[in-house]
Amino acid sequence: MASLRILGALLAVLWAYYFYSQETFSEDMVQGKRVLVTGSSTGIGEQIAYDFARMGAQVVVTARREKRLQEVVQKCLDLGASSAHYLVSDMSNLTSARNLIEETKSLLGGLDHLILNHVGGTIGVGPFHGDMDAMMNSLTVNLLSYVELTVAALDVLRESGGTIVAVSSMCGRLPCPFSVWYSTAKFALEGFYCSLRTELRLRKVDLPITVAVLGYIDTDTAVQSMDGKVTMVASPKDECAREIVKGGVLRQREVFYPYWSTKIPLLLRDLMPGCMDYLIGRSYVVDKFL
Numbered sequence: 001m002a003s004l005r006i007l008g009a010l011l012a013v014l015w016a017y018y019f020y021s022q023e024t025f026s027e028d029m030v031q032g033k034r035v036l037v038t039g040s041s042t043g044i045g046e047q048i049a050y051d052f053a054r055m056g057a058q059v060v061v062t063a064r065r066e067k068r069l070q071e072v073v074q075k076c077l078d079l080g081a082s083s084a085h086y087l088v089s090d091m092s093n094l095t096s097a098r099n100l101i102e103e104t105k106s107l108l109g110g111l112d113h114l115i116l117n118h119v120g121g122t123i124g125v126g127p128f129h130g131d132m133d134a135m136m137n138s139l140t141v142n143l144l145s146y147v148e149l150t151v152a153a154l155d156v157l158r159e160s161g162g163t164i165v166a167v168s169s170m171c172g173r174l175p176c177p178f179s180v181w182y183s184t185a186k187f188a189l190e191g192f193y194c195s196l197r198t199e200l201r202l203r204k205v206d207l208p209i210t211v212a213v214l215g216y217i218d219t220d221t222a223v224q225s226m227d228g229k230v231t232m233v234a235s236p237k238d239e240c241a242r243e244i245v246k247g248g249v250l251r252q253r254e255v256f257y258p259y260w261s262t263k264i265p266l267l268l269r270d271l272m273p274g275c276m277d278y279l280i281g282r283s284y285v286v287d288k289f290l
């Protein structure tokens with residue numbers, strides 16, 4: 001009993017220490033900051049842009065659909081952005097990806113937060129039958145364009161003391177059946193950013209990288225492709241965006257959203273991989289994917 005009480009007290013102290021040592025987020029941290037958000041014509045990226053806009057940042061949004069981007073820019077201005085621009089760019093074209101950073105620099109004169117969020121690919125969910133074109137396309141859009149943008153932005157971010165946020169997924173850490181091409185890109189993305197983060201630290205380069213690990217979020221694309229096929233419940237995209245923005249601005253290593261439904265499976269993965277596999281199987285209605 002006594003030892004339990006000591007353990008309890010120790011945990012409480014650790015928790016309190018952790019809680020109070022966290023820097024708190026305030027909106028002034030964002031006011032006037034120069035931000036590029038990729039994949040921001042819709043979904044989580046669009047919400048991230050609105051969040052930055054609301055706090056008075058200078059926002060550049062980018063994706064392929066110009067008409068949607070124009071609407072997002074207008075809404076950013078309405079919400080209170082210091083400035084809002086859009087750049088049309090297709091991330092399956094790596095030259096176009098690289099140019100985005102130069103174009104953003106000429107619009108804003110620099111960059112403070114690079115938010116890498118876009119996701120694309122030629123096929124939706126379904127069984128993996130070895131389609132190499134789909135795999136190459138996914139790796140180009142979901143991995144290599146992220147690398148290009150990161151490389152192109154290193155100098156400008158170092159100059160401004162800026163940060164990078166890379167949006168990942170549970171599919172970048174856990175088995176993700178019926179989205180093999182997507183999961184492959186996300187696992188690689190995690191490898192790239194976690195190695196680069198540590199290497200930059202060892203090289204004494206002050207450039208924080210935040211990786212956002214997301215569960216199932218209620219964006220139109222996700223709900224359309226997963227509705228009725230999984231037993232999971234989607235979480236709200238606006239709250240998700242807010243957590244990503246906070247984590248990035250506070251220079252956190254990782255953001256987990258929704259917190260417990262990402263954290264617990266990840267702990268289980270290492271402690272009880274067989275159990276994890278079983279639970280993943282239980283959350284998919286397999287017939288609907290075939």
Ligand SMILES: NC(=O)c1ccc[n+]([C@@H]2O[C@H](COP(=O)([O-])OP(=O)(O)OC[C@H]3O[C@@H](n4cnc5c(N)ncnc54)[C@H](OP(=O)(O)O)[C@@H]3O)[C@@H](O)[C@H]2O)c1
Binds near residue numbers: 043063064118216
């Ligand atoms: N929703 C979820 O359940 C969920 C779960 C885990 C992780 N995530 C991650 O969260 C991020 C956002 O997901 P989301 O659900 O918000 O996606 P989404 O609604 O489908 O939005 C994807 C964005 O990427 C853009 N895009 C797609 N292909 C592109 C290309 N070739 N070039 C340039 N832009 C392109 C789209 O715009 P255009 O079509 O106009 O180009 C759109 O703005 C992704 O990194 C995703 O992996 C989402």
Ligand SMILES: *[C@@H]1O[C@H](CO)[C@@H](O)[C@H](O)[C@H]1NC(C)=O
Binds near residue numbers: 095099
């Ligand atoms: C890729 O983008 C570059 C720069 O925007 C452009 O010059 C080139 O034509 C594009 N390539 C293709 C295949 O669309």
